[in-house]
Amino acid sequence: MQKTISCGGLRPEHDGQEGGLAGGGPRRRDHGGLVFSARRAADGVAQVVFHPEDSAEAHGVAESLRSEWVVSVTGIVRKRPAGAENPNIPTGAVEVLARAAQVLNESKTPPFDLTQEGQADELLRLRYRYLDLRTASMHDNIVLRHRVVAYIRRFLDDRGFVEIETPILIKATPEGARDFLVPSRLHPGAFYALPQSPQQLKQLLMVAGFERYFQIARCFRDEDLRGDRQFEHTQLDLEMSFVDEEDVLGLIEELYTRMIAEVAPERRVLSPFPRLRYDDVMERYGTDKPDLRFGLELADLTELARASEAQALRGAVEAGGIVKGFAAPGCAGYSRRQTDELTAFAQTRGARGLLPIAIDGAATSLDTLTMEHVRSPLARFLTPDEVKGFAERTGAAPGDLILIAAGDAPTVNTALSQLRNEMGRRLGLADPNLLAFAFVTDFPLFEWDAEEETWLPSHHLFTAPREEHWPLLESDPGAIRARHYDLVANGMELASGSIRIHNRERQERVMRFLGYTAEQMEERFGQLLGALEYGAPPHGGIAPGIDRLVMLLAGRAESIRDVIAFPKTQTGVDPLFRTPAPVPPAQLDELGIAVAPAE
Numbered sequence: 001m002q003k004t005i006s007c008g009g010l011r012p013e014h015d016g017q018e019g020g021l022a023g024g025g026p027r028r029r030d031h032g033g034l035v036f037s038a039r040r041a042a043d044g045v046a047q048v049v050f051h052p053e054d055s056a057e058a059h060g061v062a063e064s065l066r067s068e069w070v071v072s073v074t075g076i077v078r079k080r081p082a083g084a085e086n087p088n089i090p091t092g093a094v095e096v097l098a099r100a101a102q103v104l105n106e107s108k109t110p111p112f113d114l115t116q117e118g119q120a121d122e123l124l125r126l127r128y129r130y131l132d133l134r135t136a137s138m139h140d141n142i143v144l145r146h147r148v149v150a151y152i153r154r155f156l157d158d159r160g161f162v163e164i165e166t167p168i169l170i171k172a173t174p175e176g177a178r179d180f181l182v183p184s185r186l187h188p189g190a191f192y193a194l195p196q197s198p199q200q201l202k203q204l205l206m207v208a209g210f211e212r213y214f215q216i217a218r219c220f221r222d223e224d225l226r227g228d229r230q231f232e233h234t235q236l237d238l239e240m241s242f243v244d245e246e247d248v249l250g251l252i253e254e255l256y257t258r259m260i261a262e263v264a265p266e267r268r269v270l271s272p273f274p275r276l277r278y279d280d281v282m283e284r285y286g287t288d289k290p291d292l293r294f295g296l297e298l299a300d301l302t303e304l305a306r307a308s309e310a311q312a313l314r315g316a317v318e319a320g321g322i323v324k325g326f327a328a329p330g331c332a333g334y335s336r337r338q339t340d341e342l343t344a345f346a347q348t349r350g351a352r353g354l355l356p357i358a359i360d361g362a363a364t365s366l367d368t369l370t371m372e373h374v375r376s377p378l379a380r381f382l383t384p385d386e387v388k389g390f391a392e393r394t395g396a397a398p399g400d401l402i403l404i405a406a407g408d409a410p411t412v413n414t415a416l417s418q419l420r421n422e423m424g425r426r427l428g429l430a431d432p433n434l435l436a437f438a439f440v441t442d443f444p445l446f447e448w449d450a451e452e453e454t455w456l457p458s459h460h461l462f463t464a465p466r467e468e469h470w471p472l473l474e475s476d477p478g479a480i481r482a483r484h485y486d487l488v489a490n491g492m493e494l495a496s497g498s499i500r501i502h503n504r505e506r507q508e509r510v511m512r513f514l515g516y517t518a519e520q521m522e523e524r525f526g527q528l529l530g531a532l533e534y535g536a537p538p539h540g541g542i543a544p545g546i547d548r549l550v551m552l553l554a555g556r557a558e559s560i561r562d563v564i565a566f567p568k569t570q571t572g573v574d575p576l577f578r579t580p581a582p583v584p585p586a587q588l589d590e591l592g593i594a595v596a597p598a599e
């Protein structure tokens with residue numbers, strides 16, 4: 001053991017203790033005859049002082065140190081002289097007086113400055129990930145991730161859950177993305193698919209009698225990568241037998257509340273987590289993952305707009321669309337340039353336009369409102385009564401700015417929900433320390449895919465509809481509500497799950513409705529359908545994403561990549577391993593694969 005002293009654990013009570021410490025990445029400061037060197041080890045930073053009178057040899061070694069070299073030091077711990085303490089670091093009251101020092105390894109100069117966190121180009125950081133991970137914030141992110149997972153394991157073990165691994169080489173288990181395929185050498189022309197989630201496997205485990213299962217599972221989805229997506233993501237995959245919605249949600253609420261109190265106590269969590277119905281959140285926030293840290297709720301203005309002289313509003317209603325808006329408090333004074341900026345923002349999110357209506361703060365009340373107090377590009381088409389109506393519905397008062405969008409419902413909701421987030425940010429309403437969790441429930445079972453002209457499962461096809469909605473399968477599938485729930489926080493979806501169908505005949509009914517033939521059902525889902533015939537218990541589960549959760553808890557993480565040790569870039573490349581990469585022809589031959597020339 002080269003280390004008997006922990007760098008980061010040094011405290012005044014260690015005064016006088018002798019021992020050895022080792023680590024890398026010294027930052028050297030020469031100070032008269034001394035050399036101060038801040039040693040970084042996995043657990044933190046300690047200051048080492050080299051006195052030529054104490055040990056000329058150690059002092060000589062210290063003088064030779066360069067950035068990122070690795071050394072071991074033996075010495076004696078002492079309190080720092082009065083006035084030399086550093087209150088900003090946990091070890092700031094003590095230092096180690098070096099008696100001997102030895103260089104364990106030298107280092108090339110790193111390609112970027114490890115003390116300037118997050119400044120270097122991300123591609124370079126990923127190319128040298130083993131150096132990037134040495135920076136304090138990346139290091140902390142990865143340790144936080146470990147704490148989260150360790151907590152989850154302890155919590156679930158205490159509640160009788162069994163952790164079970166499931167195969168990575170398996171058959172497509174669909175979550176609506178493209179599969180990653182792995183060719184089989186022993187069965188030329190045949191392929192495994194990497195699981196998009198262990199969904200069918202955990203259901204099989206319920207049939208197998210494991211009433212409480214979990215796994216920290218990797219899920220593989222070949223889909224377009226965005227800031228918060230990776231081809232492979234990690235989720236806490238969980239399934240329980242003999243439960244209904246509230247059993248699953250209650251467990252997750254307790255897990256999250258307790259875990260965050262332990263691993264990120266500086267974060268504020270609002271309890272209890274509200275349960276909100278999908279229809280309500282769509283109405284009030286325009287999205288199924290609302291940021292609930294602030295109000296700015298949307299109001300439906302369609303009926304008021306039906307009689308408007310403003311063609312942009314009335315026309316949208318006549319075309320079967322909707323009109324919605326919200327009040328931005330205290331923003332009546334926004335300049336033309338500022339409202340144009342908001343309009344451009346809404347337009348890049350799909351809206352045709354945005355109608356701002358400012359109600360002058362000089363107006364004493366809405367009842368006595370005249371058009372003198374109203375500023376809007378469409379002011380001459382609006383009446384005081386109409387503006388008053390918009391103000392009442394959106395909750396706007398004099399001094400506020402009403403922002404209105406008109407068009408088809410999905411477009412209006414998308415644009416306004418994002419504008420709402422933007423205004424929350426601009427007005428400083430989104431407390432960065434607060435985690436505003438909520439469960440969204442009662443999702444539609446299916447959504448209509450207009451391009452493919454077909455119904456698709458909103459969650460996945462194993463989700464059960466509300467019991468009383470089965471008859472709607474034939475008459476009004478769009479009206480069926482599912483036993484599907486999401487966990488959301490601060491505008492992000494953190495988990496999805498559902499109570500499942502646990503009977504073959506019913507599972508086939510849904511599959512048939514989605515267009516599967518009997519052969520397709522057997523070929524793709526025969527394993528699950530078969531199992532459902534052998535006394536499958538009622539069951540349900542959920543799968544909270546780990547990456548996004550850690551990103552949220554870390555607070556400072558810029559992207560999901562900052563909480564993954566070895567992530568891929570937005571284009572799916574690993575710059576460190578330089579993969580994906582071509583393979584030698586012999587390896588392809590063995591698999592019976594020929595690569596078609598790129599077009």
Ligand code: ASP
Binds near residue numbers: 196541
């Ligand atoms: N398999 C689902 C998913 O990955 C989660 C679940 O329904 O439990 O989103």
